[in-house]
Every structure is written in C-alpha cells, then in structure tokens.
Amino acid sequence: xxxxxxxxxxxxxxxxxxxxxxxxxxxxxxxxxxxxxxxxxxxxxxxxxxxxxxxxxxxxxxxxxxxxxxxxxxxxxxxxxxxxxxxxxxxxxxxxxxxxxxxxxxxxx
Amino acid sequence: xxxxxxxxxxxxxxxxxxxxxxxxxxxxxxxxxxxxxxxxxxxxxxxxxxxxxxxxxxxxxxxxxxxxxxxxxxxxxxxxxxxxxxxxxxxxxxxxxxxxxxxxxxxxxxxxxxx
Numbered sequence: 001x002x003x004x005x006x007x008x009x010x011x012x013x014x015x016x017x018x019x020x021x022x023x024x025x026x027x028x029x030x031x032x033x034x035x036x037x038x039x040x041x042x043x044x045x046x047x048x049x050x051x052x053x054x055x056x057x058x059x060x061x062x063x064x065x066x067x068x069x070x071x072x073x074x075x076x077x078x079x080x081x082x083x084x085x086x087x088x089x090x091x092x093x094x095x096x097x098x099x100x101x102x103x104x105x106x107x108x109x
Numbered sequence: 110x111x112x113x114x115x116x117x118x119x120x121x122x123x124x125x126x127x128x129x130x131x132x133x134x135x136x137x138x139x140x141x142x143x144x145x146x147x148x149x150x151x152x153x154x155x156x157x158x159x160x161x162x163x164x165x166x167x168x169x170x171x172x173x174x175x176x177x178x179x180x181x182x183x184x185x186x187x188x189x190x191x192x193x194x195x196x197x198x199x200x201x202x203x204x205x206x207x208x209x210x211x212x213x214x215x216x217x218x219x220x221x222x223x224x
C-alpha cells in the first residue's frame with residue numbers, strides 16, 4: 001500500500017530552527033508538496049519539490065531525496081505564527097495525491 | 110471576493126436530516142475537489158470534478174452526493190449521515206486536475222457534526 005509518514009507533533013522555541021521529516025512509499029513519484037494549516041483555517045501551499053535537492057523560500061526550505069523516499073521542511077527563525085500543522089503530500093504515478101496525517105508544530109516563547 | 114469560500118462553516122445535523130455544503134471559487138480554476146479531514150488522519154479525497162465532469166469518486170457512500178453546476182461552484186449534498194461522518198469537509202480548486210505543480214487552493218472548510 002501507499003504510505004506517508006511524518007511525526008504527529010513537534011515542539012520548538014521561538015527564534016530556533018526546526019526540521020519536519022516526511023518519508024513516503026508510493027507507487028511512482030510525480031512531486032512532493034508541503035502545506036501549512038493553522039487551526040480552523042484552510043491549508044495553504046508552501047512548497048513543491050520534484051527534483052532532488054533543496055528549495056529555499058525565505059525562512060522556509062524543503063528538501064527532497066527521491067532515492068531515499070524522504071523529504072524535510074526546514075523552518076528558520078521560528079515565529080509564534082508558525083504554530084500550525086504541516087501536511088506532506090506525494091503525487092504518485094497516477095497523479096493521485098497521497099497525504100500524510102500532518103505534523104502539529106507548537107512554538108514556545 | 111477571492112479564493113475559495115465554503116458555507117456553512119459549521120453544521121450540526123441529525124442522522125435523518127438533509128443538508129448541503131457549498132463551495133465557490135473565484136480563481137478561474139477548472140478543477141474542484143471535496144476532501145474529508147478527520148483528526149490525526151490524512152486527508153481523504155472524496156470527489157473530483159474537472160471542467161464540470163466528475164473524474165473521481167473514491168468509493169464514497171451514496172449518502173454523500175456531489176453536484177458541480179459550473180466550474181465555479183461545487184456542492185456536497187448530505188442525507189442520512191452517520192456519527193462517524195462528523196469531520197471537517199474541505200473544498201479545493203486547481204487550474205486543472207493534472208498540470209505541472211497543480212497547487213491546490215483550499216477553502217477553510219465546513220465543520221460537520223452528526224448527532
């Protein structure tokens with residue numbers, strides 16, 4: 001079966017750096033997405049990786065290794081507003097999106 | 110108004126009621142989706158419409174009935190639901206069903222409670 005694994009919950013300190021990991025086993029690969037979802041709000045797109053390597057976008061970066069079935073989302077200079085759930089999703093060979101259950105990130109002062 | 114708008118934001122219904130969820134997008138997208146989000150579970154794709162045609166029905170029980178009258182509007186009609194159907198129902202849209210990065214734009218969801 002197809003599977004996306006990510007930690008259920010993580011805690012980090014304001015101003016610090018946190019890395020949220022995502023591992024996947026899917027039938028084929030056509031891209032990996034990260035979305036952010038604040039409580040009670042819509043998920044919003046953060047990043048898309050289809051080739052190996054690091055994609056940087058301001059304080060957020062996303063890394064992909066297709067050979068390892070692994071991605072991470074790196075958040076730098078954490079702010080209280082970064083407290084949210086982070087969803088990892090992989091598009092398989094049929095272009096279906098397979099979702100992880102999300103990682104709830106708690107930022108402490 | 111821009112983005113994806115869902116109404117109502119909250120809905121409580123009995124198992125014998127009939128209600129509908131509404132989704133509207135003002136992005137000029139041609140694909141629209143219904144997802145179910147339950148606590149600590151992955152998003153479950155329910156239905157996909159691409160250019161108003163249903164292209165995906167992920168073995169969803171018939172008590173959920175989608176309707177897509179045009180590319181901007183999507184409905185989810187609900188009848189004789191079960192308590193386990195209580196969840197957040199998310200609507201999303203994208204340029205088309207499959208193209209490039211195909212980023213989804215989500216609405217804030219309709220929180221459904223079935224008593």
